[in-house]
Amino acid sequence: MHLNISQQMKMSQQMKLAPRMIQSMEILQLNMMALNERIEQELVENVTLERVEKERDTPVAVPDAVDFAPPVDDREARELRKDVENRELVAGNEKNNESDFERLLEISSDWSEDNVGFGGSQRSSNQMSDDMDRQHDVMSNMIARPQSLHEYLLEQFSFFTIDPVMRQFGEYLIQHLDHNGRMQSMLPEIAQQFNRLYEHQLTNEQAEEVLKMIQHLDPPGVGARDHREMLLLQVDDHLPFHDVVTILIRDHLEDIAYNRLPLIQKGTGFSIDLIKVGIEQIQTLNPYPGRGFEQRPVQRVTPDLALEQDDTGRYVVKLLDEYVPELRISPRYTKMLKENPTQETRDWIRRKIESARWLIESIEQRYNTLRKVAQEIIDHQHEFLDKGPEFIQPLKMQQIADRVGVHVTTVSRAVDEKWIQTPRGLFPLKRFFGGGTQSSTGEDVAWDTIRIKLQELIDKEDKKDPLSDDTLVDALAAQGITLARRTITKYRKQMQIPSSRQRREY
Missing domain, CATH: 1.10.10.60 (Homeodomain-like)
Known part of the structure; x- marks a missing residue:
């Protein structure tokens, strides 16, 4: 066996995303609420970024829709950065905002030593006490957590007077019910697991007795072994035609599912009308008794866009960005750069300003790209808005990408989780695409x-x-x-x- 050691040179091209492009792609994909959260986070973390306390009347002029597809090299990223650096850093009149800058300086001088770039006195005990009071107020006003199904069942089960081992098994069994209150394993298996875990000698008969107790708890249907038993547990003497309903559930549930009424008639001797009445009663039962206890967070949808009609009747896309703050670079820190600070302070300020500048540019590019993409979508689907859903047209993202002049992945990011308010209701932008x-x-x-x-x-x-x-x-x-x-x-x-x-x- 011979080993050869040699050196070789190899040239290759690699695509590499500049940090500026990565941030732009991330910002483009955010909906309005997520963007607002991102901005608030940046305002806390970057002191060179400031909120402009005024409404955005007209969008800031920016280049045409920026394509966020991976560039072949960094040339495009460098050109973008050069364009940004040549822009005016400060929006508005600097003199009118001098009081804001002085206030910022006062705040920064009070920061603790833990904050980067600033020193100052520690917070007073009164300030800390005020913070604790505010936290206490927040906790006091929090909405109480709804009771879960398992907690509700355990509370009822606690009123039974039974053997301690059986009580412990009942609590163990309740915890092993799924979110609908149905058993996930066979009862003997659960009993064996319980005996091994707690070193008890619970018999199958005792386990069955405990299960029957649980099956008498509210809501009706909990503790069932399968779907059929879950329905049968809800049938009582107060249910109309309960005898008919019991037979239908016990013997003909599958026939009901496949609408085989003549077969049920042959097997039971019931008339078709009586079978239909029994099925109507079955439909009043709850196949998911634990569903009312599910804790589902309420999803709030806030549209990013809305439509207005111009004088010609054309739908025009409007950005709903009034809740997104307008940003600028703090004049205080641009001024500090001209006052010959230490090299360490200079580097720190430059990094912060560059980060803030990138964020502002990314947001403006997002506005422009989202507006152009949405306008092309609406222009294509105007018949849907005028006449109704049956007039929606086939549309692919590649078609919009070609019209806007961007990569298809840019369109995908632009429409992701974005909603638009239309005369026909609120729709996600993805609703307008389809084959x-x-x-x-x-x-x-x-x-x-x-x-x-x-x-x-x-x-x-x-x-x-x-x-x-x-x-x-x-x-x-x-x-x-x-x-x-x-x-x-x-x-x-x-x-x-x-x-x-x-x-x-x-």
Whole structure:
């Protein structure tokens, strides 16, 4: 075996994103609320960044929509940085803001030694006491956490007078119910795990007795082993036709799911009308008894954009940025650079100013790019806004990217989690994108339009003789839309529309 050691030279090209481009991509992807949080964070961390206490009347003029696709080299990033450095750092009249600068200087002189670049006295005990009082007020006004399903069941179970080991097992079993109150494992398995963990000798009969106690707790249906038992636990003597309902749930739940009413009639001897009444009673039961205890955070949607109509009737995109503060570089720190500070202080201020400048530029580029992208989308989908959802047109992100002159990933970031207020309601920008097909006349038809037409056909069908998927294919073909049967079946299932057999009414 011979080992050879040699040196080789190899040239290669690599794409490398400048920090400026990375930040621009991150800012572009933020919606208005997230952007506002990012700005507030930067205002806290960067003392050279200031909020301008005035409303933004007109957008700041910036270059055309900036493409945030990876550049081949750093030349583009350097040009952007050069352009930024040549810009005026201060917005507004510096003399009118002199009092603000003096106030900033007073604040900075009081900062503790822990703050970078500034020294000063420690905070007084009164200040710390005030902060603690404010924190106490916040905690006192916090909304109490809603009671969970498990806490609610444990509270009820505590009123039973039973053997200590059985009580402990009951608490253990409640903790092993899922969020709907259903058992996740077989009862003997849970009992064995309990015995091994706590070194008890709980019998299967005792475990069954504890389970029956839990099944009598509120809400009805908790502690069930499966979906069928969960429904049966909710049937009591007060439920109309409870005997019929019990038989239907116990023996014919699957037949009900597939609308096999004649088969149920044959197996039970009940009339079709009585079976339908029983099914109506089953539909009043709760298949997810624990769902009311789920703690789902309320998602608040704030639109980034809105639409206005000009004199010609064209929809014009407007940015809703009144809640996003206008920013500038602090004149105090640009002035400090001219006062010959130490090299360490000079480097620190320059880094902070550069970071603030990049943020301001990234925000302005976001405004411009988002406006251009949204305007192209709305121009393409104006019939949707004028006439309704069935007139939405097929649209791909690449089409918008070509019109705006940016990379498709820029469009993707621009529309991500952005909402627009329209005359037809509030929509995410991604709602306006989608594929489609061509009609027999060569006209583009969006998949959303096909879904709407499919729903209309099913809504108008004879419920005693519903349309099969083959019949739906023929009905759409008569409207100039040719699709395969499997495509119709796929969309019907996506729309959660049952098959023709399941839709049949007896």
